[in-house]
Amino acid sequence: MSGVVRREARGSVGAIVRRDLTVVGRSKAVVLPIVLLPLVLFLGLPLIVAGGLLLGGDQLGELEQLLTMLPESIRQQLGEGSLRQVLTVYLLEYQFAAFFLIVPLMVSAVIAADSFAGEKERKTLEALLYTPTTDLELYVAKLLGPWLAALAVVAGSYVMYALTANVAAGGLVGRLLVVTPLWLLIVFWLSPAVAALGLGVLVQVSARVRGFQEAYQLGGLVVIPVVILIIAQLAGVVFLDAAFALFLGAMVWAAAAATIWFGYRAFRRERLLLST
Amino acid sequence: MLAAMTTVTPAVVADGLTRDFGPVRAVDGLSLTIPLGQVSGLLGHNGAGKTTTIRVLNGLLSPTAGGASVLGLDPRTHGPQIRARTGVLTENPSLDERLTARENLGFAAQLFGVAGAAVAERVDRLLADFGLRERADDRTAGFSRGMKQRLALARALIHDPELIFLDEPTAALDPVAARDVHELIRAMAAEQRRTVVITTHNLVEAQRLCDRVVILRHGRSIADGTPTDLSRQLAGSGRVEIEVGAGQAELAAATVRDGRDGANATVEGELLLVDGVGRDGLPPVVEALVAAGVAIYRVTPSEPSLEDAYFALHAGNGT
Numbered sequence: 001m002s003g004v005v006r007r008e009a010r011g012s013v014g015a016i017v018r019r020d021l022t023v024v025g026r027s028k029a030v031v032l033p034i035v036l037l038p039l040v041l042f043l044g045l046p047l048i049v050a051g052g053l054l055l056g057g058d059q060l061g062e063l064e065q066l067l068t069m070l071p072e073s074i075r076q077q078l079g080e081g082s083l084r085q086v087l088t089v090y091l092l093e094y095q096f097a098a099f100f101l102i103v104p105l106m107v108s109a110v111i112a113a114d115s116f117a118g119e120k121e122r123k124t125l126e127a128l129l130y131t132p133t134t135d136l137e138l139y140v141a142k143l144l145g146p147w148l149a150a151l152a153v154v155a156g157s158y159v160m161y162a163l164t165a166n167v168a169a170g171g172l173v174g175r176l177l178v179v180t181p182l183w184l185l186i187v188f189w190l191s192p193a194v195a196a197l198g199l200g201v202l203v204q205v206s207a208r209v210r211g212f213q214e215a216y217q218l219g220g221l222v223v224i225p226v227v228i229l230i231i232a233q234l235a236g237v238v239f240l241d242a243a244f245a246l247f248l249g250a251m252v253w254a255a256a257a258a259t260i261w262f263g264y265r266a267f268r269r270e271r272l273l274l275s276t
Numbered sequence: 277m278l279a280a281m282t283t284v285t286p287a288v289v290a291d292g293l294t295r296d297f298g299p300v301r302a303v304d305g306l307s308l309t310i311p312l313g314q315v316s317g318l319l320g321h322n323g324a325g326k327t328t329t330i331r332v333l334n335g336l337l338s339p340t341a342g343g344a345s346v347l348g349l350d351p352r353t354h355g356p357q358i359r360a361r362t363g364v365l366t367e368n369p370s371l372d373e374r375l376t377a378r379e380n381l382g383f384a385a386q387l388f389g390v391a392g393a394a395v396a397e398r399v400d401r402l403l404a405d406f407g408l409r410e411r412a413d414d415r416t417a418g419f420s421r422g423m424k425q426r427l428a429l430a431r432a433l434i435h436d437p438e439l440i441f442l443d444e445p446t447a448a449l450d451p452v453a454a455r456d457v458h459e460l461i462r463a464m465a466a467e468q469r470r471t472v473v474i475t476t477h478n479l480v481e482a483q484r485l486c487d488r489v490v491i492l493r494h495g496r497s498i499a500d501g502t503p504t505d506l507s508r509q510l511a512g513s514g515r516v517e518i519e520v521g522a523g524q525a526e527l528a529a530a531t532v533r534d535g536r537d538g539a540n541a542t543v544e545g546e547l548l549l550v551d552g553v554g555r556d557g558l559p560p561v562v563e564a565l566v567a568a569g570v571a572i573y574r575v576t577p578s579e580p581s582l583e584d585a586y587f588a589l590h591a592g593n594g595t
Contacts, residue, residue, distance in 0.1 A: 011386060011389065012386070012387055012389075014386075015383060015386035015387055016387070019372070019375070019379075019383045022374075022375065022379070023372060023374045023375065026374045027374065122372065122373065123368050123370055124370050124371065124372045125370075126366045126368065126370045127364075127366060127370035127371070127384075127428075127431070128387075129336055130334060130336065130359055130362075130364040130366065131359060131384070131387040131388060132356040132357070132359040132360035132387070132388065132389070133356070133387055134356050269335075269336050269355075270336065270337050270338060273331065273336050273337065274297075
């Protein structure tokens with residue numbers, strides 16, 4: 001009997017995830033930011049940066065100031081070489097690592113806003129609530145869809161960025177760029193955690209709003225911590241290396257687990273129904 | 277006979293069911309029994325507690341007080357099990373307009389645990405039964421309200437439920453679409469012997485479709501019975517319309533008033549309208565008129581309707 005119940009639960013969760021992702025794929029308002037953001041950040045921007053590094057002359061000296069702000073231990077991580085090579089490693093491997101975290105946050109936030117608040121807006125929620133799915137299955141399905149989509153976009157963005165960075169600047173450094181322990185931690189440890197945290201926040205936001213746009217706009221605020229991280233790294237206050245990524249990931253997973261847990265405690269059919 | 281009756285569990289039993297929303301009491305000590313295999317109607321004005329009752333019975337809302345049993349299960353503790361055996365047509369079709377008709381049904385089939393191999397066959401059959409096969413692969417955003425309602429009704433049947441709740445099934449439909457939905461409901465009830473609960477404030481619809489009705493007011497049941505019984509009990513014995521010869525209407529009215537206590541005769545042109553005689557009292561009335569020399573061209577008795585009963589009931593309750 002328990003086997004039957006588990007199989008049915010998986011079927012319900014899978015059906016909701018597939019439906020949600022199908023519906024998302026047919027919405028320009030959702031697909032456009034998901035496609036454009038990685039293209040701008042990890043194709044357009046690295047090409048501009050790499051072009052600047054390759055073609056830049058005296059202006060590179062101004063960027064040298066960035067390096068002088070870094071602690072000695074971190075400068076050693078950037079390796080030996082010419083100013084151009086060190087700046088390439090610094091910008092494309094370390095600064096873009098912080099940028100990369102915007103992707104899982106934005107993707108999970110946009111899809112979750114559509115999935116939770118959009119369902120209310122489209123008035124499809126009531127029919128879903130009249131199905132035999134339990135509250136837990138509904139909650140898991142609603143989190144799993146955006147999370148899996150975020151991971152897929154993260155993977156695609158990473159491949160695109162790795163190709164772009166290596167094609168544009170790999171020759172300058174003389175080694176493979178972006179295929180490093182830091183980036184593996186970013187892609188497989190920190191990005192899933194950040195996506196989960198974004199979802200946890202969006203669940204809370206979506207429970208309090210009635211429509212996709214409102215949830216999307218409020219959910220967009222989850223990017224602020226990443227923006228702070230980027231600024232802090234540019235200012236030399238923190239440095240996102242592998243050790244910090246490991247630590248940060250643990251912190252973010254803990255925060256994600258807490259927000260998701262509290263979200264589940266508030267996720268009740270009755271409350272969902274009355275909020276429509 | 278008694279033993280056979282006691283073994284049949286009613287589809288729904290509510291006992292003192294109460295649901296509050298803050299200071300507002302939407303359902304107020306509602307007690308009712310809905311038998312299996314019949315079409316039952318919950319009638320009432322907007323805000324009478326019909327939709328809230330359906331939500332409580334399906335375990336979407338918990339009752340503030342009282343309890344209920346649906347197909348022998350308690351909605352407070354067995355919501356998912358009840359919902360697996362019921363189909364609900366919500367007042368809003370609640371379809372995903374980015375999906376096609378086929379995808380909407382397929383999605384519901386998966387959620388209701390229809391076996392994988394049976395999904396396509398069942399979806400195709402329902403699309404055909406509900407006249408949607410030609411538009412099966414179109415997104416529902418372009419469907420008319422009537423088509424959406426038919427698709428939503430098909431979705432409510434996707435898992436072959438034992439008990440079907442239809443919440444205002446024809447609200448906002450044009451007369452043609454409403455007639456189509458009525459026919460589908462009648463077919464469901466008559467051919468498939470399903471238990472159907474309809475909430476409506478459309479009294480004509482209730483009279484046409486329901487074997488029995490429960491009239492709700494402010495969340496309470498104020499009458500319960502077959503439409504015919506309720507009509508007779510609550511709206512009196514109906515009216516008889518008699519077309520008499522030119523200039524004879526006043527004579528006819530006086531004859532009726534003199535000859536029958538309690539009969540109320542009024543005149544409208546050449547028509548004599550007689551209330552309160554009932555079916556059995558009609559032959560003596562006609563006999564008296566003929567004896568008085570009144571020429572009679574047409575006698576049309578009309579049964580009291582559920583609508584008459586409903587208004588009589590609400591008038592008696594101060595609304």
